[in-house]
Amino acid sequence: MSTATTRSSRWRSVRGRATLGAVVAVAVFLGFGSLAFVGLFSATLRSGVEQGAVADAESAASQLESAGTRTLPDDDGRLLVLILDGRVVDRTDDDIELPDPVPGGDSFVSVVDDESVVFAREDVELGDQEYVLLAGRSLDDVDDAVGLVSILLAVAVPVLVLLVGALTWVLVGRSLTPVERIRREVAALSAADLHRRVAVPATGDEISRLASTMNDMLARLEDAQTAQRRFVSDASHELRSPLAVMRQYAEVAVAHPDRVDGSELASTVLEEGLRMQGLVESLLLLAKLDERATVVSGRAVDLDDLLLTEAARVRGAGSLTVDAGGIAAARVEGDEQLLARVVRNLVDNAARHARSTIRLACWTDGPVVRVRVDDDGAGVPIGDRSSVFERFVRLDESRSRDAGGSGLGLSIVADVVRLHDGSVEIVDGALGGAGFVVMLPAANRS
Structure with a gap:
C-alpha cells in the first residue's frame, strides 16, 4: 500500500474524522471569535479615547468662556483648535492640519504628524460670536494595543488548534484501542474457535458493553453450530435406519431368494420408503422454518x-x-x-x-x-x-x-x-x- 493511500485511509478512519472535525470546529470558532474580539477591543479603546477628547473639549470650552478670551491654553499639551466660520482662529500645535472643510458631527478622525487623532466638537460662545472648539487625542496607543493583540491571537489560535487536534488524535486513539483489539480477536476466530471469548474490560462503558455483546454473539453462534451439528448427526442416524432395513431385506432376498417373499420385500421397502420420505419432508420444512423461508x-x-x-x-x-x-x-x-x-x-x-x-x-x-x-x-x-x-x-x-x-x-x-x-x-x-x-x-x- 502506498504512502498516499495510507494517509487517505487514516483520515477516513473514525480517529481521523474526529480529529479533523475537532480541528475545523475549533479553528472556525476561534477564528470568528478572534475577529469579533479584536473588533470589540478596538471599538472599546477608541470609545475611551473619544470620551477623553470630549472631556478635553468641554474643559477647554469652559475655560475660554470663563476667561472671555479667544486664546487657547497650551500648557497641558492638549490638541486644541478654535474655529470661527470654518476658519482656524487659534491652535495649540502648528502641525495640526484639519481637512477642508471640517467634517461635521460630534467627532471625527484626522491625521496630525502622521498620527491618527480623534477630535471632539464643542460649541463656544465668546462675545457675540459662535465659535467651534475642537479637542483631539492620539489613537496611536489604541492602534499599538490592537496590533499587539492581533499578533498574539494570530500566533495563539493556530497553536491552540494544533494542540486540540493532537489531543483529540491521542484521546480518540486511546479510546479506540480496545475496539481495535476486539476487532483483531474476532477477526482471528474461525469456525473451530467459537468457544473462545474476547476480554471484557472492567470499565463499564460502551467498550465493555461492546465486548459483552460480541461474546453474546459468539455464544449464539456456538449454540447454533452445536445445534446444527447435532441436527445433522441425528438426521443422518434417522435416515440410516430405514436405509439399513431396506438394504438388509434386499441382501437377504439376493442371497436367499427362497427365504424372502417378493410381496414381503415390496411391503418392507414401501413402508421404509414412506418413513424416509416423511422424515425428509419434515427436515425440509424445519430447514425452511429455520431460514424463515x-x-x-x-x-x-x-x-x-x-x-x-x-x-x-x-x-x-x-x-x-x-x-x-x-x-x-x-x-x-x-x-x-x-x-x-x-x-x-x-x-x-x-x-x-x-x-x-x-x-x-x-x-x-x-x-x-x-x-x-x-x-x-x-x-x-x-x-x-x-x-x-x-x-x-x-x-x-x-x-x-x-x-x-x-x-x-x-x-x-x-x-x-x-x-x-x-x-x-x-x-x-x-x-x-x-x-x-x-x-x-x-x-x-x-
Whole structure:
C-alpha cells in the first residue's frame, strides 16, 4: 500500500474524522471569535479615547468662556483648535492640519504628524460670536494595543488548534484501542474457535458493553453450530435406519431368494420408503422454518374444520375412540397447510400414545383461539415437558421406531405455532394422559 493511500485511509478512519472535525470546529470558532474580539477591543479603546477628547473639549470650552478670551491654553499639551466660520482662529500645535472643510458631527478622525487623532466638537460662545472648539487625542496607543493583540491571537489560535487536534488524535486513539483489539480477536476466530471469548474490560462503558455483546454473539453462534451439528448427526442416524432395513431385506432376498417373499420385500421397502420420505419432508420444512423461508399467507383458516377432518381420519383407522364434542367454531389467519400439519402432528402424537381414547377441542377465547388435544396415555412428566419440542427427542416410553415417530413432529408444531405468533404448552390431560394446548391469535380480533 502506498504512502498516499495510507494517509487517505487514516483520515477516513473514525480517529481521523474526529480529529479533523475537532480541528475545523475549533479553528472556525476561534477564528470568528478572534475577529469579533479584536473588533470589540478596538471599538472599546477608541470609545475611551473619544470620551477623553470630549472631556478635553468641554474643559477647554469652559475655560475660554470663563476667561472671555479667544486664546487657547497650551500648557497641558492638549490638541486644541478654535474655529470661527470654518476658519482656524487659534491652535495649540502648528502641525495640526484639519481637512477642508471640517467634517461635521460630534467627532471625527484626522491625521496630525502622521498620527491618527480623534477630535471632539464643542460649541463656544465668546462675545457675540459662535465659535467651534475642537479637542483631539492620539489613537496611536489604541492602534499599538490592537496590533499587539492581533499578533498574539494570530500566533495563539493556530497553536491552540494544533494542540486540540493532537489531543483529540491521542484521546480518540486511546479510546479506540480496545475496539481495535476486539476487532483483531474476532477477526482471528474461525469456525473451530467459537468457544473462545474476547476480554471484557472492567470499565463499564460502551467498550465493555461492546465486548459483552460480541461474546453474546459468539455464544449464539456456538449454540447454533452445536445445534446444527447435532441436527445433522441425528438426521443422518434417522435416515440410516430405514436405509439399513431396506438394504438388509434386499441382501437377504439376493442371497436367499427362497427365504424372502417378493410381496414381503415390496411391503418392507414401501413402508421404509414412506418413513424416509416423511422424515425428509419434515427436515425440509424445519430447514425452511429455520431460514424463515416459509411465509405466512395470512388467509382465514377454520381450525374446527381441520380438527374434524383429523377426527374422521383417526376414526377410520378403527383403533381409537375420538371425542370431538369440544370442537367449536374457531378461525385464525395463517397458512392453512402449515396449520393442518400442526393439527395432524398433535393428533398423531396423541394417537400414538393413547390407550383407547383421544379428545379434540377448539374454541375462541377473546383475542385468542385455543386448540386442545388430550389422550389417555401415560402422559408427559413435568421435567420432560420443555424438551419434547426439541428435535429428535423421544421419551424413554417411545424410543423404538415402531412405537414412536421421528422425533420431529412436535418440533414442527412449536416452530409453526411460533411463526404464527402463537404458543404451545403441555398440561395434565383431562383423560389422565397428556394435554397439548395451542394458542393462536384469533382472526379479525380487535
